[in-house]
Amino acid sequence: xxxxxxxxxxxxxxxxxxxxxxxxxxxxxxxxxxxxxxxxxxxxxxxxxxxxxxxxxxxxxxxxxxxxxxxxxxxxxxxxxxxxxxxxxxxxxxxxxxxxxxxxxxxxxxxxxxxxxxxxxxxxxxxxxxxxxxxxxxxxxxxxxxxxxxxxxxxxxxxxxxxxxxxxxxxxxxxxxxxxxxxxxxxxxxxxxxxxxxxxxxxxxxxxxxxxxxxxxxxxxxxxxxxxxxxxxxxxxxxxxxxxxxxxxxxxxxxxxxxxxxxxxxxxxxxxxxxxxxxxxxxxxxxxxxxxxxxxxxxxxxxxxxxxxxxxxxxxxxxxxxxxxxxxxxxxxxxxxxxxxxxxxxxxxxxxxxxxxxxxxxxxxxxxxxxxxxxxxxxxxxxxxxxxxxxxxxxxxxxxxxxxxxxxxxxxxxxxxxxxxxxxxxxxxxxxxxxxxxxxxxxxxxxxxxxxxxxxxxxxxxxxxxxxxxxxxxxxxxxxxxxxxxxxxxxxxxxxxxxxxxxxxxxxxxxxxxxxxxxxxxxxxxxxxxxxxxxxxxxxxxxxxxxxxxxxxxxxxxxxxxxxxxxxxxxxxxxxxxxxxxxxxxxxxxxxxxxxxxxxxxxxxxxxxxxxxxxxxxxxxxxxxxxxxxxxxxxxxxxxxxxxxxxxxxxxxxx
Amino acid sequence: xxxxxxxxxxxxxxxxxxxxxxxxxxxxxxxxxxxxxxxxxxxxxxxxxxxxxxxxxxxxxxxxxxxxxxxxxxxxxxxxxxxxxxxxxxxxxxxxxxxxxxxxxxxxxxxxxxxxxxxxxxxxxxxxxxxxxxxxxxxxxxxxxxxxxxxxxxxxxxxxxxxxxxxxxxxxxxxxxxxxxxxxxxxxxxxxxxxxxxxxxxxxxxxxxxxxxxxxxxxxxxxxxxxxxxxxxxxxxxxxxxxxxxxxxxxxxxxxxxxxxxxxxxxxxxxxxxxxxxxxxxxxxxxxxxxxxxxxxxxxxxxxxxxxxxxxxxxxxxxxxxxxxx
Numbered sequence: 014x015x016x017x018x019x020x021x022x023x024x025x026x027x028x029x030x031x032x033x034x035x036x037x038x039x040x041x042x043x044x045x046x047x048x049x050x051x052x053x054x055x056x057x058x059x060x061x062x063x064x065x066x067x068x069x070x071x072x073x074x075x076x077x078x079x080x081x082x083x084x085x086x087x088x089x090x091x092x093x094x095x096x097x098x099x100x101x102x103x104x105x106x107x108x109x110x111x112x113x114x115x116x117x118x119x120x121x122x123x124x125x126x127x128x129x130x131x132x133x134x135x136x137x138x139x140x141x142x143x144x145x146x147x148x149x150x151x152x153x154x155x156x157x158x159x160x161x162x163x164x165x166x167x168x169x170x171x172x173x174x175x176x177x178x179x180x181x182x183x184x185x186x187x188x189x190x191x192x193x194x195x196x197x198x199x200x201x202x203x204x205x206x207x208x209x210x211x212x213x214x215x216x217x218x219x220x221x222x223x224x225x226x227x228x229x230x231x232x233x234x235x236x237x238x239x240x241x242x243x244x245x246x247x248x249x250x251x252x253x254x255x256x257x258x259x260x261x262x263x264x265x266x267x268x269x270x271x272x273x274x275x276x277x278x279x280x281x282x283x284x285x286x287x288x289x290x291x292x293x294x295x296x297x298x299x300x301x302x303x304x305x306x307x308x309x310x311x312x313x314x315x316x317x318x319x320x321x322x323x324x325x326x327x328x329x330x331x332x333x334x335x336x337x338x339x340x341x342x343x344x345x346x347x348x349x350x351x352x353x354x355x356x357x358x359x360x361x362x363x364x365x366x367x368x369x370x371x372x373x374x375x376x377x378x379x380x381x382x383x384x385x386x387x388x389x390x391x392x393x394x395x396x397x398x399x400x401x402x403x404x405x406x407x408x409x410x411x412x413x414x415x416x417x418x419x420x421x422x423x424x425x426x427x428x429x430x431x432x433x434x435x436x437x438x439x440x441x442x443x444x445x446x447x448x449x450x451x452x453x454x455x456x457x458x459x460x461x462x463x464x465x466x467x468x469x470x471x472x473x474x475x476x477x478x479x480x481x482x483x484x485x486x487x488x489x490x491x492x493x494x495x496x497x498x499x500x501x502x503x504x505x506x507x508x509x510x511x512x513x514x515x516x517x518x519x520x521x522x523x524x525x526x527x528x529x530x531x532x533x534x535x536x537x538x539x540x541x542x543x544x545x546x547x548x549x550x551x552x553x554x555x556x557x558x559x560x561x562x563x564x565x566x567x568x569x570x571x572x573x574x575x576x577x578x579x580x581x582x583x584x585x586x587x588x589x590x591x592x593x594x595x596x597x598x599x600x601x602x603x604x605x606x607x608x609x610x611x612x613x614x615x616x617x618x619x620x621x622x623x624x625x626x627x628x629x630x631x632x633x634x635x636x637x638x639x640x641x642x643x644x645x646x647x648x649x650x651x652x653x654x655x656x657x658x659x660x661x662x663x664x665x666x667x668x
Numbered sequence: 669x670x671x672x673x674x675x676x677x678x679x680x681x682x683x684x685x686x687x688x689x690x691x692x693x694x695x696x697x698x699x700x701x702x703x704x705x706x707x708x709x710x711x712x713x714x715x716x717x718x719x720x721x722x723x724x725x726x727x728x729x730x731x732x733x734x735x736x737x738x739x740x741x742x743x744x745x746x747x748x749x750x751x752x753x754x755x756x757x758x759x760x761x762x763x764x765x766x767x768x769x770x771x772x773x774x775x776x777x778x779x780x781x782x783x784x785x786x787x788x789x790x791x792x793x794x795x796x797x798x799x800x801x802x803x804x805x806x807x808x809x810x811x812x813x814x815x816x817x818x819x820x821x822x823x824x825x826x827x828x829x830x831x832x833x834x835x836x837x838x839x840x841x842x843x844x845x846x847x848x849x850x851x852x853x854x855x856x857x858x859x860x861x862x863x864x865x866x867x868x869x870x871x872x873x874x875x876x877x878x879x880x881x882x883x884x885x886x887x888x889x890x891x892x893x894x895x896x897x898x899x900x901x902x903x904x905x906x907x908x909x910x911x912x913x914x915x916x917x918x919x920x921x922x923x924x925x926x927x928x929x930x931x932x933x934x935x936x937x938x939x940x941x942x943x944x945x946x947x948x949x950x951x952x953x954x955x956x957x958x959x960x961x962x963x964x965x966x967x968x969x970x971x972x973x974x975x976x977x978x979x980x981x982x983x984x985x986x987x988x989x990x991x992x993x994x
Binding site for chain 2: 551
């Protein structure tokens with residue numbers, strides 16, 4: 014109680030902080046003063062108890078046009094300033110409301126301006142250090158121990174641990190798109206780690222953060238927390254500048270709930286989000302709305318950026334008499350490059366090819382539509398189309414591929430010109446491959462693999478090789494296919510696998526059983542791209558493995574061609590390196606074994622001497638019978654002859 | 669190698685043991701009928717009839733004249749090996765979990781479970797003394813009190829000087845014939861499921877629920893080697909012929925249906941004794957392996973599983989010639 018009373022004790026500074034100055038109020042004479050006071054009091058009482066008011070008047074008794082108002086607490090004053098500054102009393106009087114303490118602050122600005130102290134440059138080390146590995150081993154992060162332990166491994170023939178920290182993250186980790194940073198999640202916000210020793214590069218305070226997204230250029234970080242979000246200060250989504258750690262802009266969450274809410278264009282110049290009947294496009298580094306207005310598209314459902322150009326694709330579902338349509342629009346000009354009307358559409362999904370040459374829109378089409386109560390539409394007789402937009406050609410022509418069975422998954426070959434999709438219903442599931450001929454050639458069915466147990470497709474990041482995986486409910490069946498000639502390189506399984514991840518170079522594949530999905534047999538298995546098992550690593554309560562991404566190669570086309578030409582000489586050199594490494598490994602192993610064996614022999618010799626010394630005790634215990642060797646009692650054997658039938662043969666000797 | 673399947677039990681196998689010379693295999697299971705078989709061809713010699721509950725442990729003396737069994741019917745019975753007749757039945761308060769003949773065969777020991785308010789106890793009887801067997805008063809009775817956890821596996825030490833016990837909490841202890849505690853150690857993190865001694869009693873191997881089997885020195889408890897797996901190890905045995913050990917185990921019974929039998933979690937795994945490296949596996953059991961043992965001549969081994977089968981495997985020449993390089 015005493016504590017509460019003491020809290021209420023007036024403090025000297027308090028009253029000043031609770032005072033506001035309201036300027037541009039009407040200048041009225043004594044007769045209308047009472048009315049003015051009431052109006053103002055009524056307005057400001059909304060923000061708290063008005064303790065005191067003072068209306069300065071001139072010699073004639075007319076108010077000077079401003080007044081002082083004191084609240085009972087500084088919070089009320091703060092609220093009042095925020096809400097009433099700019100309040101329109103009438104056409105000629107717009108309130109200007111300020112804190113009393115602000116006046117003092119601005120009056121007392123020192124004459125001499127001292128420039129702020131520049132912060133010392135903190136050298137974070139070479140953030141691209143991991144790419145300098147001579148043998149080009151990739152790194153991957155592993156979370157295990159139910160999330161308690163996070164470790165970074167190097168993909169050497171036996172994975173070597175580079176770094177391990179307990180409780181490095183509270184939930185999971187994320188690599189930045191070019192592999193420079195490792196982001197860890199904490200109750201207070203996000204931390205970014207990097208450099209040769211994984212030092213902490215930056216931290217971002219966002220209480221209760223749950224999801225993050227990086228811009229493709231790694232300049233910006235978007236964080237989302239469902240906790241804090243007040244009306245005036247949007248805090249649900251915050252965009253940060255990574256290098257300086259400064260908060261650039263905050264956004265509300267809105268009703269759409271698929272992450273990422275903001276989609277970045279290919280180079281980080283723009284980011285956009287979908288809203289009610291509009292797409293809002295923002296530009297960096299100003300973080301303002303591009304052209305100060307959003308793209309108004311009534312009933313727009315979804316959009317996506319081209320991965321290589323500033324082109325936005327969006328689709329609008331069908332309404333009463335208008336068909337659905339997919340539109341490609343160029344940013345920032347907002348010129349419509351292509352509009353495609355689609356009839357009888359139930360749903361659309363956009364898939365861009367990584368090279369940006371093609372956009373595939375998977376369209377679910379219906380044969381019949383029924384509108385039930387409350388605008389709930391039911392579709393029947395669904396069949397599927399793939400609309401393939403040829404972005405590089407004039408007018409963007411569109412090809413169509415039809416598919417009757419239900420499509421379960423779709424994936425473009427990341428480098429190359431094929432795409433694959435899984436269709437059908439268990440047990441008759443097939444995987445179909447299409448090839449698009451270059452230079453405006455046609456779209457052609459390449460091959461259909463039938464009766465596959467697969468629910469996911471994983472292309473190698475360099476194309477050509479693909480893993481058909483039947484994860485989780487399909488018990489972890491894995492099939493490695495070379496799509497050059499559709500040979501099945503290996504058919505194998507990782508029982509109950511929950512995830513498959515290619516390394517960034519397309520050499521290795523990891524299949525994993527995560528503790529988050531399945532509680533037994535957790536761990537990861539390493540395969541090469543042909544499906545040959547390299548290493549099996551069981552880990553107690555293993556949760557997640559993520560390869561560290563690589564930034565795009567610095568080599569240009571001509572250099573790549575040159576390397577391919579001289580492939581044989583490179584291969585020879587690498588083979589030599591591999592065999593010397595194997596030899597040293599086996600030599601190390603042999604040395605280790607020799608040491609162990611010598612120590613053990615010495616131990617056994619001692620024990621055998623002790624054994625010999627105790628022979629008499631043993632003989633006494635067994636009444637003089639020597640049982641030290643099994644063969645000692647020849648007389649204890651009985652011989653038994655057993656006859657059994659081997660064969661009956663009938664042979665005619667003479668006719 | 670094609671194994672000989674011994675099918676004589678209706679429930680899962682709890683323990684199998686060879687006699688000293690190796691021509692007989694004794695098998696105990698969760699049904700009340702322990703069996704004895706010829707290890708050469710798998711022909712059953714006979715069954716010991718008399719128990720009323722799951723038989724947890726079985727042992728034979730050095731000249732294969734007597735057999736000792738302990739069961740969940742709160743008795744430990746002594747039998748004549750040749751005729752199968754019951755010689756004596758010793759009553760206890762709770763189930764008998766482990767038992768064994770001493771080196772000379774004159775002393776027997778067994779341990780009881782800690783349930784229903786009764787403590788875990790070690791009983792030592794001298795079977796030459798008829799009065800002990802008749803009255804049921806043992807030569808020694810050793811209660812195992814808190815904080816020591818209950819005994820889950822036990823064997824006689826060399827020259828019957830002490831009893832080596834393995835406990836629920838992973839600790840190992842030695843008790844002398846009077847019941848005095850000699851020494852102990854705790855290297856394992858999980859229950860000790862099995863202890864088997866090397867042919868000269870100088871070392872022993874422990875199989876534990878903490879997914880490892882370990883080799884210890886008998887006298888000092890010095891930990892010598894560790895063999896790692898990803899599953900609880902139910903039983904382990906040291907080859908008397910080569911520097912090999914064999915481990916048998918499986919996952920916890922509650923998780924049986926969630927793993928694939930094809931993955932081979934029910935195999936016997938062979939490790940090099942000194943290098944601790946796994947070099948071979950033998951598949952075949954349809955459930956976890958509960959007990960495994962090398963033949964005293966090292967040319968074959970047997971395993972008993974949760975599936976109720978005992979499989980006898982004779983090694984082919986490949987195994988016998990196999991040598992680790994070093």
